[in-house]
Amino acid sequence: MKNPPALDHLIAALKVLPGVGPKSAQRMAYHLLQRDQDGAGKLARAIDRALTHLTHCERCNTFSETPLCNLCSDETRRQDLLCVVEMPTDQLMLEQAQCFDGLYFVLMGRVSPMEGLGPREANLDRLLVRAQDGVVEEVVIATNFTAEGEVTAHMISELLKARGIRVSRIARGMPVGGELEHIDLGTLAQAVYERRSV
Numbered sequence: 001m002k003n004p005p006a007l008d009h010l011i012a013a014l015k016v017l018p019g020v021g022p023k024s025a026q027r028m029a030y031h032l033l034q035r036d037q038d039g040a041g042k043l044a045r046a047i048d049r050a051l052t053h054l055t056h057c058e059r060c061n062t063f064s065e066t067p068l069c070n071l072c073s074d075e076t077r078r079q080d081l082l083c084v085v086e087m088p089t090d091q092l093m094l095e096q097a098q099c100f101d102g103l104y105f106v107l108m109g110r111v112s113p114m115e116g117l118g119p120r121e122a123n124l125d126r127l128l129v130r131a132q133d134g135v136v137e138e139v140v141i142a143t144n145f146t147a148e149g150e151v152t153a154h155m156i157s158e159l160l161k162a163r164g165i166r167v168s169r170i171a172r173g174m175p176v177g178g179e180l181e182h183i184d185l186g187t188l189a190q191a192v193y194e195r196r197s198v
Contacts, residue, residue, distance in 0.1 A: 007033070059130065061123055062088045062106040071095075071104060078102040080137040083192075084127060084156060086110050086144055090180040094142065099189035102140070105130050111155055112148040122152060124159065131165055138166045140195055144179045145172065157198045168195040 003011070007029060014025035032040035056062065057069035064070075071077065071091075081102025085091050086109065094100050107122045119125070131139050139160055143149035153169060160167045171194035180188065 056108075060091075060104045060106055061108060061126060062091055062104065079135050081140065082131060082136045082138070083140040083142050085142050085180065086149065086152070087181070090142065090144070093180045093183065093185070093188055094192065097185040097189040097192070099192040100140070107143075107152070110143060110146075110148045110152040113151070114148075119155060124155065127156065128159060128163070131160055132163060136165065138168060140192070141167065141169045141198065142180065142192070146177055146179065153198075161198075167198050169198045170195045 010029045010033075011022070011025045014020055014028050015022060017025075020028070032043070053065050054063045055065070055067075057064040057072055058067050059072040060069060062069050062071075066073075078101050081100075082105055083091075083094065083100055083102055084105050084107065085094065086107050088106055088108075091104050091106055094104075105127050107124075107127065109117060109122050111117060111119060111122045111124075130136070139156070141153045141156055143153045143156075157167045157169070170191040172191070183191075
């Protein structure tokens, strides 16, 4: 038996989500169609709204509904301190830990030669422009302690130091291979407080 084309299309669309394979996508599709059509409608509207209203902040590259996100618009934050993270989830974790009062730059990825992702895909060109704005005095690298995160941190460090910008790295109170979004807030706060020059 073959699925109707509309069902196959939905299953294929759900498989674009990270960690969702064919079986999981099929279960989700059946659930949305059979048991939670209201939820399916809410999901469709939420995705449409996000695609329509969200863009990237002009300064930090995170998602925002306005040209500048709420953090970049906050004049009480330290303008001279810039923290580089891989994803908005990492930025959110640092904010929840209440350990950083500067501004951010969100790479929206990382350098990963194995996946064919280079400096351009990690927005390193935009980071360089942001870091050289004449206001930033220190860049704190808070990429994940994975192989890709370390490669990204090294590239950022070399690029910024060559331009005379002070660079530090969050401390390794975090486990090797650890990702910021999975770290408890106390450990994350301690890693920021104990950052070191690189």
